[in-house]
Amino acid sequence: QDQQEQQEQQEQRDQQYMRQAMELAEKARGRTSPNPLVGALIVKEGKVIGKGYHKKHGDHHAEVNAFNSTKEKAEGATLYVTLEPCFHYGNTPPCVDRVIEEGIRRVVIGLKDPNPLVGGKSIEKLKKRGIEVREGVLEEVLKEQNRIFLEYIQTQKPYTVIKTAMSLDGKIATSSGESQWITGEKARAYVHTLRDQMSGIMVGVGTVIEDDPSLTTRLQDQKGKDPHRIVVDTRGRIPLTAKILHLDSEAKTIIASTELMEEDKKKALEDLGATVLMSPIKNERVDLKHLFDKLGEQKIDSVLVEGGATLNFSLVEEALVHRIISFIAPKIIGGESAKTPIGGRGILRMEDVITLNNLQYKHFGQDLMIQGDIR
Numbered sequence: 001q002d003q004q005e006q007q008e009q010q011e012q013r014d015q016q017y018m019r020q021a022m023e024l025a026e027k028a029r030g031r032t033s034p035n036p037l038v039g040a041l042i043v044k045e046g047k048v049i050g051k052g053y054h055k056k057h058g059d060h061h062a063e064v065n066a067f068n069s070t071k072e073k074a075e076g077a078t079l080y081v082t083l084e085p086c087f088h089y090g091n092t093p094p095c096v097d098r099v100i101e102e103g104i105r106r107v108v109i110g111l112k113d114p115n116p117l118v119g120g121k122s123i124e125k126l127k128k129r130g131i132e133v134r135e136g137v138l139e140e141v142l143k144e145q146n147r148i149f150l151e152y153i154q155t156q157k158p159y160t161v162i163k164t165a166m167s168l169d170g171k172i173a174t175s176s177g178e179s180q181w182i183t184g185e186k187a188r189a190y191v192h193t194l195r196d197q198m199s200g201i202m203v204g205v206g207t208v209i210e211d212d213p214s215l216t217t218r219l220q221d222q223k224g225k226d227p228h229r230i231v232v233d234t235r236g237r238i239p240l241t242a243k244i245l246h247l248d249s250e251a252k253t254i255i256a257s258t259e260l261m262e263e264d265k266k267k268a269l270e271d272l273g274a275t276v277l278m279s280p281i282k283n284e285r286v287d288l289k290h291l292f293d294k295l296g297e298q299k300i301d302s303v304l305v306e307g308g309a310t311l312n313f314s315l316v317e318e319a320l321v322h323r324i325i326s327f328i329a330p331k332i333i334g335g336e337s338a339k340t341p342i343g344g345r346g347i348l349r350m351e352d353v354i355t356l357n358n359l360q361y362k363h364f365g366q367d368l369m370i371q372g373d374i375r
């Protein structure tokens with residue numbers, strides 16, 4: 001009886017401290033790409049004696065920051081860490097060795113690290129040294145927190161989110177092509193937060209021709225990070241005057257094209273500082289699977305797709321999309337020829353349509369957001 005009670009208390013404490021470690025990790029969202037968000041807590045005799053998180057790609061790992069923050073010895077303490085400590089020499093020496101050196105007695109881990117360089121080896125090593133290890137605490141929420149890292153480390157392809165904004169009657173523009181603005185300020189501000197968090201933003205060339213967007217991140221009160229801008233442009237139709245070719249931004253502008261782009265156009269784009277990525281042609285368009293492999297090679301671990309309808313359908317059809325975030329505004333646009341979020345040739349049979357799961361519903365001012373995952 002007593003033992004069971006003690007176990008339950010331990011379980012509760014483990015979850016509580018893991019949640020704190022997760023909240024620490026979250027502070028760095030959008031700054032660690034393509035590495036994970038990781039938080040760590042050192043607890044001794046019921047007191048938190050150290051805290052740390054991975055702040056930025058290339059900086060110290062979370063565990064090291066936690067150890068460096070302690071004022072007393074960590075000997076005999078418990079380490080809570082959202083991801084299995086690393087086993088390899090990378091930007092930094094293996095954290096697993098530091099854990100052993102510091103004399104930690106118990107390690108509570110959220111996720112096992114699927115990175116082939118780690119992959120459970122640290123857990124093994126700790127156990128061999130007689131350190132108690134518990135894994136899988138808050139596993140489900142931590143998988144959600146590190147969904148980008150988990151996808152990218154295992155497939156080398158970006159985690160991809162389509163964002164759409166439509167009127168109540170399902171239109172993304174009027175029949176004359178106007179689209180500014182369908183959703184309100186709050187929804188649009190959230191989109192800038194997403195841009196800040198993702199490493200790439202993708203549009204079809206049609207969107208560049210029609211809207212001439214800048215695709216940068218504008219946050220209300222902090223400085224944001226611009227995502228790399230990726231334009232899918234099979235034939236090289238992008239105007240050389242497009243805003244995205246003349247920005248003062250640390251992020252790259254990438255034009256994803258095919259041999260159908262003229263040599264001169266390619267050169268002119270490169271002279272403006274853009275990167276031109278060539279892919280084979282598939283169904284008269286850029287082979288998107290090939291493109292996404294290339295983006296992965298460029299260490300782009302996540303992509304936010306912001307239109308248009310044709311590109312959206314092709315991505316869904318190629319099974320390259322993980323999540324859809326759809327804003328619905330209480331407005332009526334009407335018009336047979338007004339565009340909808342997902343175009344292309346569409347799916348013919350009801351039994352083949354795509355059903356989203358893991359649904360979330362949220363309000364942004366007057367607008368409703370529905371978020372769901374594919375597969």
Ligand code: AOF
Nearest residue numbers: 035036038054061062086090091092115
């Ligand atoms: C991090 N931060 O807090 C932890 C990581 O590129 P490196 O050498 O820093 O190694 C990155 C790998 O280390 C990463 O893919 C993950 O497997 C492991 N843990 N990485 O950037 C951290 N704990």
Ligand code: ZN
Nearest residue numbers: 061085086095
């Ligand atoms: Zn490490």
